[in-house]
Amino acid sequence: xxxxxxxxxxxxxxxxxxxxxxxxxxxxxxxxxxxxxxxxxxxxxxxxxxxxxxxxxxxxxxxxxxxxxxxxxxxxxxxxxxxxxxxxxxxxxxxxxxxxxxxxxxxxxxxxxxxxxxxxxxxxxxxxxxxxxxxxxxxxxxxxxxxxxxxxxxxxxxxxxxxxxxxxxxxxxxxxxxxxxxxxxxxxxxxxxxxxxxxxxxxxxxxxxxxxxxxxxxxxxxxxxxxxxxxxxxxxxxxxxxxxxxxxxxxxxxxxxxxxxxxxxxxxxxxxxxxxxxxxxxxxxxxxxxxxxxxxxxxxxxxxxxxxxxxxxxxxxxxxxxxxxxxxxxxxxxxxxxxxxxxxxxxxxxxxxxxxxxxxxxxxxxxxxxxxxxxxxxxxxxxxxxxxxxxxxxxxxxxxxxxxxxxxxxxxxxxxxxxxxxxxxxxxxxxxxxxxxxxxxxxxxxxxxxxxxxxxxxxxxxxxxxxxxxxxxxxxxx
Numbered sequence: 001x002x003x004x005x006x007x008x009x010x011x012x013x014x015x016x017x018x019x020x021x022x023x024x025x026x027x028x029x030x031x032x033x034x035x036x037x038x039x040x041x042x043x044x045x046x047x048x049x050x051x052x053x054x055x056x057x058x059x060x061x062x063x064x065x066x067x068x069x070x071x072x073x074x075x076x077x078x079x080x081x082x083x084x085x086x087x088x089x090x091x092x093x094x095x096x097x098x099x100x101x102x103x104x105x106x107x108x109x110x111x112x113x114x115x116x117x118x119x120x121x122x123x124x125x126x127x128x129x130x131x132x133x134x135x136x137x138x139x140x141x142x143x144x145x146x147x148x149x150x151x152x153x154x155x156x157x158x159x160x161x162x163x164x165x166x167x168x169x170x171x172x173x174x175x176x177x178x179x180x181x182x183x184x185x186x187x188x189x190x191x192x193x194x195x196x197x198x199x200x201x202x203x204x205x206x207x208x209x210x211x212x213x214x215x216x217x218x219x220x221x222x223x224x225x226x227x228x229x230x231x232x233x234x235x236x237x238x239x240x241x242x243x244x245x246x247x248x249x250x251x252x253x254x255x256x257x258x259x260x261x262x263x264x265x266x267x268x269x270x271x272x273x274x275x276x277x278x279x280x281x282x283x284x285x286x287x288x289x290x291x292x293x294x295x296x297x298x299x300x301x302x303x304x305x306x307x308x309x310x311x312x313x314x315x316x317x318x319x320x321x322x323x324x325x326x327x328x329x330x331x332x333x334x335x336x337x338x339x340x341x342x343x344x345x346x347x348x349x350x351x352x353x354x355x356x357x358x359x360x361x362x363x364x365x366x367x368x369x370x371x372x373x374x375x376x377x378x379x380x381x382x383x384x385x386x387x388x389x390x391x392x393x394x395x396x397x398x399x400x401x402x403x404x405x406x407x408x409x410x411x412x413x414x415x416x417x418x419x420x421x422x423x424x425x426x427x428x429x430x431x432x433x434x435x436x437x438x439x440x441x442x443x444x445x446x447x448x449x450x451x452x453x454x455x456x457x458x459x460x461x462x463x464x465x466x467x468x469x470x471x472x473x474x475x476x477x478x
Contacts, residue, residue: 004031006336009312015320031333034066069184073195074170076161079109128159164254172202190414218410226250243277275395280305281314289322311419369396378453
């Protein structure tokens with residue numbers, strides 16, 4: 001099966017618009033590398049059917065499509081409103097209660113029981129992605145907050161609530177999240193996205209809950225950055241996470257919007273330096289939920305994310321509920337292909353950190369990428385069991401193709417989120433020379449390398465111990 005491939009990976013969100021297997025398969029053909037399952041919507045039966053379809057496509061066509069399970073997290077919402085909608089008028093006083101009730105134009109129910117304890121006078125409450133803005137004027141510290149309507153508007157049921165200046169005490173992982181996490185792991189998820197991460201401990205607690213050991217080396221945790229508190233501990237969060245998602249929806253509501261471009265660039269730069277995959281998400285091609293064409297601004301937004309160096313770009317409503325789930329991936333793929341012709345996205349100016357506990361292996365990966373540039377190598381070939389070599393090699397954004405071989409079959413799908421990485425199953429690992437000859441032959445069969453091409457191999461010696469990478473070897477394909 002012919003599929004469209006780009007170095008920058010495309011994440012597509014599963015939903016009613018693509019639950020038909022043929023549509024899902026056409027999305028994969030168009031260039032979708034990762035299928036995201038958003039546990040904020042849909043029940044387990046719905047997600048199970050989708051995950052089974054992804055597994056079936058992988059099995060039938062020999063692909064490594066990644067499954068990303070995105071946990072809802074402690075999303076604060078208003079409840080049901082009176083009638084179909086209510087009007088909140090600028091200047092009016094409004095009570096916000098945590099006692100469940102139908103919301104009216106003078107009293108609104110919010111599903112966060114600690115709201116009155118957490119918010120303080122003078123703090124803002126934003127509703128519906130900031131379209132409605134309230135200013136807290138009082139709180140009884142128990143169950144009711146009084147606020148003034150600063151920017152009013154129409155409020156409908158279940159709209160999201162943001163507290164940009166409030167230090168909330170709500171846990172990052174709810175009981176629903178814990179149940180969804182168990183479900184996702186049981187049904188073959190490769191990545192778990194944790195919403196509303198505020199500090200490193202949020203990630204650490206999830207990893208402890210999963211119990212990631214040798215049997216779960218394929219399972220990685222990605223931190224969604226959508227709270228201002230996370231920006232204050234960004235380096236520490238990156239250090240304990242396996243990847244980062246810049247969730248520009250909620251983050252763009254809680255920080256001044258004009259700061260978002262530089263925040264995005266800074267996080268991408270930090271992730272590349274730390275060799276952690278980074279995803280840019282939200283409103284990338286939102287116009288195509290209803291239109292067959294993206295706007296020029298959306299096209300430029302996607303292109304700039306690629307130029308900055310993101311591992312993946314993510315589509316949400318565009319593929320989950322949009323009218324054109326296949327066409328939007330085709331459009332995004334064309335943008336990526338065009339930008340990836342430019343030399344400026346390749347060969348990031350990085351170096352191995354002498355303070356790193358894996359400095360020797362890091363240096364091997366770094367120098368293999370430099371060498372591939374100097375000799376115009378066609379391929380960089382690495383061996384891994386944990387995925388580390390793939391993450392590290394990918395972070396340098398080499399122009400040579402990155403081909404990773406592993407005997408950890410489940411890891412094949414996990415690595416498909418990484419920039420430029422193509423993974424293959426291989427479980428022989430006998431002598432160094434025989435293994436190198438074998439994997440080159442596999443790449444020849446897949447038309448990835450040809451006679452006369454120069455390739456750079458990295459591996460650990462002795463090969464059968466599968467220890468940390470300690471070797472570089474140049475090979476001319478014959």
